[in-house]
Amino acid sequence: MQTDSSFTFVLFGGTGDLSMRKILPALYEAHRAGGMLAESGRIVAVARHAEDRDGYLQWVNENVKSHVSKNGLDEAAWASFLKRIDYVKLDLGKPEDFALLRDAVSGLPGIRVFYLATGPSLFVPICRALASVGLNENARIVLEKPLGYDLKSSNAINDAVGEIFAEEQIYRIDHYLGKEPVQNLLALRFGNALFEPLWRREWVESIQITIAEELGVEARGDFYDNTGALRDMVQNHLLQLLSIVAMEPPHSMDSDSVRDEKLRVLRALKPVDERDIGKVAVRGQYHAGGIRGTPVPGYATEPGVKKDSTTETFVALKVEIENWRWAGVPFFLRTGKRLADRVAEIVVNFRPVPHSALGSPALRPGANRLVIRLQPNETIRLYCLAKQPGEGMNLASVHLDLAFDQFFREGQMEAYQRLLLDVINGRLALFVRRDEQEAAWRWVEPILNEWSSANRPPKPYAAGTWGPAASSAMLAQHGTCWLEEEN
Structure with a gap:
């Protein structure tokens, strides 16, 4: 599966368990395979635990390596993969912080993918904050389960997200x-x-x-x-x-x-x-x-x-x-x-x-x-x-x-x-x-x-x-x- 699609992959919950065990290992494997990810593609992790990019990459080295590749880690591929990664320290509870994210991705190429590896209670606030700084255009949003607690709460989330992103922009993921x-x-x-x-x-x-x-x-x-x-x-x-x-x-x-x-x-x-x-x-x-x-x-x-x-x-x-x-x-x-x-x-x-x-x-x-x-x-x-x-x-x-x-x-x-x-x-x-x-x-x-x-x-x-x-x-x-x- 070869691609020339440029992209900026923004990972909310960048220090969370799902990011460490599944998302970053999956992106690394695609990078290691060659040709699956465009050379210009970038990954921007968003969290508030690491102070800067160096601190975040240290976190990734400590928490991701054990979850990648059944055939062992390719150190050269790993080093080049880390070069794709940027980091934005952001407090999701402060919508004004999203201007930092806008500035970080404004010069990066291709479609923007926002992956919400967070609790569902943050889905709507994140989407609204993205829209407030104009980041809901030329974008796709990935929502992890669970999406709501029942039909009513699920509809409430979908209604709110649907006001910001069109249905064809919304990717509700089920890894099975x-x-x-x-x-x-x-x-x-x-x-x-x-x-x-x-x-x-x-x-x-x-x-x-x-x-x-x-x-x-x-x-x-x-x-x-x-x-x-x-x-x-x-x-x-x-x-x-x-x-x-x-x-x-x-x-x-x-x-x-x-x-x-x-x-x-x-x-x-x-x-x-x-x-x-x-x-x-x-x-x-x-x-x-x-x-x-x-x-x-x-x-x-x-x-x-x-x-x-x-x-x-x-x-x-x-x-x-x-x-x-x-x-x-x-x-x-x-x-x-x-x-x-x-x-x-x-x-x-x-x-x-x-x-x-x-x-x-x-x-x-x-x-x-x-x-x-x-x-x-x-x-x-x-x-x-x-x-x-x-x-x-x-x-x-x-x-x-x-x-x-x-x-x-x-x-x-x-x-x-x-x-x-x-x-x-x-x-x-x-x-x-x-x-x-x-x-x-x-x-x-x-x-x-x-x-x-x-x-x-x-x-x-x-x-x-x-x-x-x-x-x-x-x-x-x-x-x-x-x-x-x-x-």
């Missing part, structure tokens, strides 16, 4: 959409005659989408206790992945064609009746347990968390899509912290053959399955049955495997790297449009409202397990189970 297997899911479905005829209710029995974390809330207790797993993961990441899996073929891969089809899926989600939430939604919170033999504390004893907190750290949902392609097919969504493993995957369970002359093993659910692994390793694996060598017709499950790091030796990009290049080059397809976001909030709100009004604590689960037993029971009612339970 930049992952290679998600892109390959589109290629598999719409580039191959093999899958598309099977991608419908007649041949798909159920679909599972899981994003599981071994980590707890770490140092984010204050934030997480006011957010919870439904807002933090379901409203954005999981529903976006669901819309990619279930969307109709777009007429092209341009940004609005893709996002129009995702929106149709989100609008076709079967509304959740508050009386049925107990049947289709499981809410959990981790207690003390162990991760790979190491004891870990319960959620309520984590720093920043209220001792009597009822915030959920686990959610499992049964979702239905009311359209011709998917009517009657259950989609099971699951996310949680302090689970048994770190994994993100999409599991498509195809229906068993209607009759088998080969015996009952050919009828088992796992015989025909597509597993798209997003992390920790990125693979696509198709399971089917084959005859075991030897006498008799004995069947065994085998798989066809696409491991990206083995098949494609070069050219792999992390999700943030791809998405940041898309922002610089003006490609919107992998970013969330406002109407998509509104549809997602509208669907989750009945669950949020019921959980906030009901006087019921989340179901407990021990850290290091796969969540509350009610999650497995919900799938058992439909004659299936989570993938790891079958194995």
